[in-house]
Amino acid sequence: MDNRDSVQRPRRVTINDIAEATGFAASTVSRALSRPGRVNAATRERIVAVARELSYVPNTHARALTSGRTETVAVLVSDVTNPFYFGLIRGTQHQLKAAGYAHLLIDTENSGELESHVLSKMRQSIDGAILATSRLSRRLLAALATELPLVAVNRMVRGVESVVLDSPSGVAQAAEHLISLGHSEIVYMSGPENSWANEARWRSLVAAAARHGLPVRRLGPFPAGRMSGSAAADALINTRATACIAFNDLLAIGMLTRLRERGLGVPGEISVVGCDDMFGADFCHPTLTTLAAPIEQAGRVAVSMLLARLHDSAPATRQSAVLPTHLIVRESTGPAPR
Amino acid sequence: MDNRDSVQRPRRVTINDIAEATGFAASTVSRALSRPGRVNAATRERIVAVARELSYVPNTHARALTSGRTETVAVLVSDVTNPFYFGLIRGTQHQLKAAGYAHLLIDTENSGELESHVLSKMRQSIDGAILATSRLSRRLLAALATELPLVAVNRMVRGVESVVLDSPSGVAQAAEHLISLGHSEIVYMSGPENSWANEARWRSLVAAAARHGLPVRRLGPFPAGRMSGSAAADALINTRATACIAFNDLLAIGMLTRLRERGLGVPGEISVVGCDDMFGADFCHPTLTTLAAPIEQAGRVAVSMLLARLHDSAPATRQSAVLPTHLIVRESTGPAPR
DNA sequence: TCAAGGCAGGCAAGCGGTTGCCATTCCTGA
DNA sequence: TCAGGAATGGCAACCGCTTGCCTGCCTTGA
Numbered sequence: 001m002d003n004r005d006s007v008q009r010p011r012r013v014t015i016n017d018i019a020e021a022t023g024f025a026a027s028t029v030s031r032a033l034s035r036p037g038r039v040n041a042a043t044r045e046r047i048v049a050v051a052r053e054l055s056y057v058p059n060t061h062a063r064a065l066t067s068g069r070t071e072t073v074a075v076l077v078s079d080v081t082n083p084f085y086f087g088l089i090r091g092t093q094h095q096l097k098a099a100g101y102a103h104l105l106i107d108t109e110n111s112g113e114l115e116s117h118v119l120s121k122m123r124q125s126i127d128g129a130i131l132a133t134s135r136l137s138r139r140l141l142a143a144l145a146t147e148l149p150l151v152a153v154n155r156m157v158r159g160v161e162s163v164v165l166d167s168p169s170g171v172a173q174a175a176e177h178l179i180s181l182g183h184s185e186i187v188y189m190s191g192p193e194n195s196w197a198n199e200a201r202w203r204s205l206v207a208a209a210a211r212h213g214l215p216v217r218r219l220g221p222f223p224a225g226r227m228s229g230s231a232a233a234d235a236l237i238n239t240r241a242t243a244c245i246a247f248n249d250l251l252a253i254g255m256l257t258r259l260r261e262r263g264l265g266v267p268g269e270i271s272v273v274g275c276d277d278m279f280g281a282d283f284c285h286p287t288l289t290t291l292a293a294p295i296e297q298a299g300r301v302a303v304s305m306l307l308a309r310l311h312d313s314a315p316a317t318r319q320s321a322v323l324p325t326h327l328i329v330r331e332s333t334g335p336a337p338r
Numbered sequence: 339m340d341n342r343d344s345v346q347r348p349r350r351v352t353i354n355d356i357a358e359a360t361g362f363a364a365s366t367v368s369r370a371l372s373r374p375g376r377v378n379a380a381t382r383e384r385i386v387a388v389a390r391e392l393s394y395v396p397n398t399h400a401r402a403l404t405s406g407r408t409e410t411v412a413v414l415v416s417d418v419t420n421p422f423y424f425g426l427i428r429g430t431q432h433q434l435k436a437a438g439y440a441h442l443l444i445d446t447e448n449s450g451e452l453e454s455h456v457l458s459k460m461r462q463s464i465d466g467a468i469l470a471t472s473r474l475s476r477r478l479l480a481a482l483a484t485e486l487p488l489v490a491v492n493r494m495v496r497g498v499e500s501v502v503l504d505s506p507s508g509v510a511q512a513a514e515h516l517i518s519l520g521h522s523e524i525v526y527m528s529g530p531e532n533s534w535a536n537e538a539r540w541r542s543l544v545a546a547a548a549r550h551g552l553p554v555r556r557l558g559p560f561p562a563g564r565m566s567g568s569a570a571a572d573a574l575i576n577t578r579a580t581a582c583i584a585f586n587d588l589l590a591i592g593m594l595t596r597l598r599e600r601g602l603g604v605p606g607e608i609s610v611v612g613c614d615d616m617f618g619a620d621f622c623h624p625t626l627t628t629l630a631a632p633i634e635q636a637g638r639v640a641v642s643m644l645l646a647r648l649h650d651s652a653p654a655t656r657q658s659a660v661l662p663t664h665l666i667v668r669e670s671t672g673p674a675p676r
Numbered sequence: 677t678c679a680a681g682g683c684a685g686g687c688a689a690g691c692g693g694t695t696g697c698c699a700t701t702c703c704t705g706a
Numbered sequence: 707t708c709a710g711g712a713a714t715g716g717c718a719a720c721c722g723c724t725t726g727c728c729t730g731c732c733t734t735g736a
Binding site: 012057059060061062070083086089090093102104106107123125226253257279280283284285 | 461618
């Protein structure tokens with residue numbers, strides 16, 4: 001077969017080359033390499049040695065084709081360039097690499113449609129998927145989970161394994177913090193409506209404020225980007241409230257910029273709390289008080305759960321893991337103005 | 339074949355199902371789907387209709403196995419969580435998605451070894467690769483390029499297609515800027531030694547300073563992370579210089595933090611210029627004067643070059659593309675102290 | 677001593693496509 | 707009228723690996 005590429009890819013060494021070199025059948029080579037117990041130890045050693053010598057690399061596609069296993073896990077995030085995902089990407093990546101799995105990172109661009117489309121299209125090329133902040137409906141998510149091993153991050157749905165960050169307790173901490181600083185009303189700057197985390201945060205703020213008999217208000221929804229910060233800040237100023245908790249740090253940082261533009265002092269006149277402690281929260285100005293989430297760990301845990309599911313045929317031991325969050329107080333919060 | 343997974347993956351529809359349903363041979367179906375010109379228009383329409391009806395999804399692995407094409411491009415970055423890569427990731431992603439290619443993002447963890455290892459292991463699963471800031475040696479890079487279509491970003495090597503950012507002119511602009519502010523010595527805060535961009539920037543700074551008969555100095559190397567900023571700042575303070583250009587924004591932002599800790603005013607006492615205009619450069623404190631690079635565009639261009647290479651059997655029309663950079667002046671630079 | 681069973685290895689049938697080559701059919705121009 | 711060729715479709719051989727099943731042989735234990 002001639003190759004019209006300018007590039008000549010040298011023929012790769014296959015299992016058959018090893019078979020020929022060792023005198024064993026290809027099937028034996030295959031077993032020696034992927035099912036150690038099935039062949040004689042001496043045979044295996046021999047085969048492994050020759051394989052190494054020829055620098056054999058198994059062909060993923062051939063393997064996937066017959067076995068159905070691809071040793072690949074997809075990680076779906078709604079926006080790769082949202083720094084919030086850093087930790088997640090990092091965590092999943094490490095854990096997957098350690099387990100010898102490939103890491104397929106997919107940006108779903110905040111679209112549930114794209115998300116499910118990708119998932120169905122990819123079904124044959126991945127062993128499982130980790131969905132970070134899925135935009136899918138409960139029903140759809142549950143349905144997908146029956147077709148493909150899935151772990152959701154920051155999304156809790158019956159029938160779907162998940163790892164979630166304990167925002168409720170974190171938001172409660174944030175609320176207490178603001179209340180202890182003398183703020184008498186807390187405004188929640190809402191993120192995208194189809195975000196589970198957004199609703200979870202809002203609900204826990206409502207609950208926390210209720211415990212203190214304080215009013216809360218919700219503004220938004222705002223797209224979860226820095227750009228939305230301006231609109232959010234303007235809306236906040238308009239309420240004359242002195243403290244807010246923003247859906248995430250991106251939004252909070254955007255607000256900080258706008259508040260300064262409009263001459264409002266933070267934390268002098270307004271206190272701002274973010275969520276996620278993402279990259280940048282510690283060097284923006286003023287530095288941001290925020291809810292730190294162990295998101296990298298979440299990634300690791302999610303991978304562990306998924307792999308456990310893939311390896312043991314047993315169904316999940318636990319349906320979901322909850323990771324603690326805690327408040328990091330920086331410069332953006334202070335006493336309420338008198 | 340029974341399936342011991344708790345999950346039942348329904349048998350997927352194959353090309354044969356379509357063949358059966360339409361009465362054509364599998365080969366015809368295959369052609370209708372992947373080589374439109376090769377079959378009668380009516381036939382193709384019929385087949386495509388049935389395929390859609392059965393919601394047929396071609397099996398990537400089977401296809402890759404026979405054709406060698408995987409419709410997948412790997413994008414290697416030295417650290418996914420370095421915001422500098424945001425634009426690159428985004429740009430490559432869009433362009434690849436538009437072309438129907440899958441985007442395999444790989445973190446090489448700053449290791450050339452890992453980089454070449456991944457590349458050789460992946461050879462059969464990808465059609466080509468885009469190497470962002472490769473840590474590979476010239477020789478190795480050139481060798482790899484003969485085995486696999488490659489486009490390097492921010493790295494120029496004979497025999498390897500590349501898209502580079504015109505740092506020389508950018509650094510020159512930065513130098514002029516500092517000089518015009520009255521600074522009489524510019525210090526370069528060096529990044530990793532094995533970074534091509536690092537050397538390129540240093541060389542152009544030397545050249546620019548020489549044109550003005552001014553001295554330059556180089557400190558470092560410092561790892562390209564925010565953490566290294568402290569060491570860099572301390573080293574800078576020690577030189578008593580009043581202006582520096584940092585290898586990248588990450589380093590510059592790290593320095594800003596440390597300089598403030600040590601009570602040095604920026605830009606009052608020291609001016610700092612970063613490189614890349616990455617996420618955060620516009621909201622750190624003070625906001626960072628930096629060299630903006632159209633990195634997202636670089637990603638797009640890199641993908642275009644690679645795809646052109648993959649599609650036309652013709653060798654590259656141009657070996658490398660150079661993208662302009664420009665200085666964005668923000669708050670971190672100011673007149674030299676008298 | 678011999679049946680039963682375990683171990684190790686080989687055979688061959690795929691997995692789901694792609695593609696070189698061949699057979700038909702029909703069109704074209706001399 | 708007929709050779710030559712384009713258009714269209716089918717056949718079958720793979721691609722590289724996995725795996726169900728079979729065979730031969732060696733252990734074991736009654």
